[in-house]
Amino acid sequence: LRKVTTHRLAEMKQRGEKISMLTAYDYSMAKLIDEAGMDVILVGDSASNVMAGNITTLPMTLDQMIYHGKSVMRAVKRALVVVDMPFGSYQGNSKEAVASAIRIMKETGADCVKMEGGAEIQESIIRILSAGIPVMGHLGLTPQSINKFGTYTVRAKEEAEAQKLVEDAHLLEEIGCFSIVLEKIPAKLAGEVARELSIPIIGIGAGGQVDGQVLVMHDMLGINKGFSPRFLRRYADLSTIITDSVKNYIKDVKTCDFPNESEQY
Numbered sequence: 001l002r003k004v005t006t007h008r009l010a011e012m013k014q015r016g017e018k019i020s021m022l023t024a025y026d027y028s029m030a031k032l033i034d035e036a037g038m039d040v041i042l043v044g045d046s047a048s049n050v051m052a053g054n055i056t057t058l059p060m061t062l063d064q065m066i067y068h069g070k071s072v073m074r075a076v077k078r079a080l081v082v083v084d085m086p087f088g089s090y091q092g093n094s095k096e097a098v099a100s101a102i103r104i105m106k107e108t109g110a111d112c113v114k115m116e117g118g119a120e121i122q123e124s125i126i127r128i129l130s131a132g133i134p135v136m137g138h139l140g141l142t143p144q145s146i147n148k149f150g151t152y153t154v155r156a157k158e159e160a161e162a163q164k165l166v167e168d169a170h171l172l173e174e175i176g177c178f179s180i181v182l183e184k185i186p187a188k189l190a191g192e193v194a195r196e197l198s199i200p201i202i203g204i205g206a207g208g209q210v211d212g213q214v215l216v217m218h219d220m221l222g223i224n225k226g227f228s229p230r231f232l233r234r235y236a237d238l239s240t241i242i243t244d245s246v247k248n249y250i251k252d253v254k255t256c257d258f259p260n261e262s263e264q265y
């Protein structure tokens with residue numbers, strides 16, 4: 001069982017082998033996802049939405065990310081594990097940023113961190129990289145900046161924003177990020193970035209011309225039915241399976257069908 005490394009992801013891009021990435025936030029799911037053969041597991045701050053029920057990712061704290069990161073790390077043997085740095089733990093102050101990243105690495109044992117933004121946060125990224133911590137970038141729709149955008153719609157459709165995104169992507173590669181997530185941008189633009197850069201570009205809602213794909217686990221398994229953007233492919237309808245199972249259990253308890261003779265001591 002060869003552990004996936006940042007170096008191996010670079011090799012996959014060179015070979016043209018696509019990179020699979022999915023989120024996980026807890027031990028049990030991370031174990032299943034790792035054993036299924038996922039290349040990269042992201043402990044995303046989307047935990048704020050799908051685990052904690054918040055509307056945005058902003059409330060997530062460093063302690064909460066570390067809790068999720070530890071739970072996932074106890075399960076994973078093969079996948080590369082990326083932990084999202086939460087909102088407020090790296091923007092603005094590069095000293096605080098490196099302290100936050102060091103806490104994540106020390107306390108979870110994860111392989112690397114992910115940070116949203118380009119030129120605005122380059123000082124923080126450089127400092128974290130100097131500490132020997134690999135950084136995955138994240139450009140395009142960056143949910144921690146939702147209050148600036150005002151909407152979760154497709155980003156970089158206009159020339160000016162597309163140009164800045166391309167510049168930011170080059171900057172992230174130059175300062176030493178090992179990979180970049182591009183979220184919800186036109187497929188053509190994402191493809192251009194993937195071809196121009198030598199580091200792996202992982203897309204979500206960024207089309208098929210990139211080096212890999214990432215999805216949020218609850219979305220792709222159909223655990224939450226309310227969220228159906230165009231880019232989401234649902235691989236299961238777990239919400240129906242779970243609801244039916246729970247209803248059957250309630251019925252069996254009410255009708256005294258459960259437990260039966262063989263289900264007791």
Ligand code: KIV
Nearest residue numbers: 023044045046181216
């Ligand atoms: O938090 C998350 O799940 C993410 C992915 C959507 C890339 O950052």
Ligand code: NA
Nearest residue numbers: 044045046084
């Ligand atoms: Na995230």
